[in-house]
Amino acid sequence: MRSRKKSAGDVADRIKLVPDAGLVKSLGVNHTLESAIADLVDNSIDARATEVSVRLLTHRQRLVQVEVVDNGKGMDSGESTQAMTIGHQRDYASSDLGHFGMGLKAASFGHCDTLTVWSRATRSLPVGRRIHRADFSRDFTCEILSSYSAQKADRNRRKVLASEAGTMIIWSNLRNTYRGRSDSEAAAWLSDVSSSISKHLGVVFHRPISSSKLKIKLLVDESEHIHESVGIPVASVDPFSYRASGHPGYPKTINVALADMKIPLSCHIWPPKSDVTGFRIGGKSGERFQGFYIYRNDRLLQVGGWSDIATPSPARQLARVSLDDPRAIGQLVAMNSEKQGVKFEHSFHDAITHATSDDGVTFDQFLKDAEQVYSDSRKRKRKRKPAIRPDRGFSPDLRRAIRSELPIIQDLSLSLQWKLMPQGEFLDVDFANNTLWLNRRYRSLFTPRGSLNDTPVLKALLYLLTHHVFEGQFLGARDKDEIALWKSVLGAAVVNELSMKSDD
Structure with missing residues (x-):
């Protein structure tokens, strides 16, 4: 207790520290255009809006103004002034999306130099407020707009969303937009930005959109034609919308x-x-x-x-x-x-x-x-087709290796044997007897002494090349063409091989 009294005795006076208006210059620096617009939609949802119109007004494909219009409960004069006050925290309901009292200002001044808010609450007159970023960063001043202008803006708002109450937020004197001279580049930039805004709103608000609690439309058009434009509904993008789980134990x-x-x-x-x-x-x-x-x-x-x-x-x-x-x-x-x-x-x-x-x-x-x-x-899950069973002329080890890699057709076998054939020929396909014949004239090129199961490498290669033609019910035109190709190329190759041996 003594320490507390001593601490209290240390206090000579109390002062109120008023924030410097210069902090406005740093507001919204981390906001993207997409996240800033989403923050404005948050305010619309807190105002119990069921429809929101996001309007991108252009001039010669350059973005010049952003408007967010809703059919929420709107604001009267006092509420609109509070909404423009930096750091003002109203009594937030547990279901509200607002939290810091900074959203409208931070979202806006991250992307524009002039913020205008028109609003009308039920059974109240329409009101308007405007903040210029340069003025606000000096002394937090806000303009109160005339009743005449507010009534005119209210009529324009009703043309967008026909409701008695609602709010229209306008960003003008935009920053962070395409300012180059190329019209084609401007159009491409605008297309990318509008698509990105739509996708961002679609995922951030996917739950209220999919449950039909909220409709958001995005309009992009030249300023003079924006009232004739038909908005495109923002579609829900649900990050958990798979039809069946990738694992039976999940979610x-x-x-x-x-x-x-x-x-x-x-x-x-x-x-x-x-x-x-x-x-x-x-x-x-x-x-x-x-x-x-x-x-x-x-x-x-x-x-x-x-x-x-x-x-x-x-x-x-x-x-x-x-x-x-x-x-x-x-x-x-x-x-x-x-x-x-x-x-x-x-x-x-x-x-x-x-x-x-x-x-x-x-x-x-x-x-x-x-x-x-x-x-x-x-992992590859490719299933190999059954192949003809290697039989006479294949060594036991080679047959075992083929059976381990390929499913085998047990009632169909292939023999590979040597016989004397004309010069210049190396192989012949005996489809009727399931036999692949090799020319004995050239046997010595591949083995010093012949045996039934000789030349396993040669026979393995020929099996892999030719086995499929023996697995059909007949030789088709494609099979016959392949056989002619093999005979021509391998015949020329074996003659060439023999001439090389003779030169040696």
Whole structure:
């Protein structure tokens, strides 16, 4: 108690530390265009919107303005002022996606110099607020827009989404856009960006989209024609949308025990050689999306990555883990202000390494199971066709070697023998008697003294070359052409071989 009194006695005064407006210059530096727009959609969802229109306005294929329009509950004058206040934290409901009171400002100033918000709450007049980044970074000033302008903006909002209440956020004086002189490059950049935005929104909000709680449309058009454009619905991209598991024991819940909590991790193994949307995300290889998928109120915060629990590798590309327990966010998993990526607390990290499922499977075993499925899928499973049984003229060792490699047709056999044939010929196919004849004139070229089972290398090569023609019911045109080819080439080769021996 004495130490406390002494500590209190050390205090001479208290002052309030007001943040420097210069911090605005660093707002949103880690936001991509995709993540920034997703943050605005978060606000729409918190406002109970069921429809959101993301509009990319262009001029000569250059992006000049971004608009996000929703049919949520809207804001009155006081609420709109609070929304523009940096760091203002309203009373967040447990189901809200907002968290830091920075989302609107950080998302916007990461990509534009002018932020305008038009809104109307039910049974309230429309209102407007505007912040210029340069002014805001000096003194946090915000413009209150005229009632006339707010009513005009409200009519425009209703043309996009016909609802009494709602909000329209506008980014103008954009940064981080294509500014080159090439129209074709501008069009390619815009195409890539719009596709990337659609895929990002599709995966981040895949749960509310697939359950029809939320509809998002993306419009891209020249400014003067944007009101005539028909938006393209953003499709759900579910990272766990496989039809059948790649392993019969999965998905499996592994429970992470911490103090009085058990946090479930839902561990999945995708089927091998998957090449569908969901495994691929945004057109990128599924190998890039192994790891943890962290949800907060059905909103995806992290799209893959092992968060230092494991290392990424090609063999683990089928492994994905869903963390969906709201108790984890904040206590065990720290979320950044851009809501893209999280950091595991050390205690949670360590607890995962000791976590097990009800049937005793550890997290390490899950990774090994995923690696095994991937490894097995890469093994060749080609089945060899049955081949004719080697018989007379083949040594026992050669017959045994052939039988070990090929399934054998037991009631069909092939003999390989020597007989005297005209000069210049080396082999003849006796299909009727299942015999491959070799010209005895040239036997000495391959063996110093002849025997029934001589020249095993030569006979093995000829067996592998010719056995298939003896396995059919008759000699077809293709078989006859092959036999003519063999006779011509091998006949010329053996004559050439003989002349070389004679020169020696």
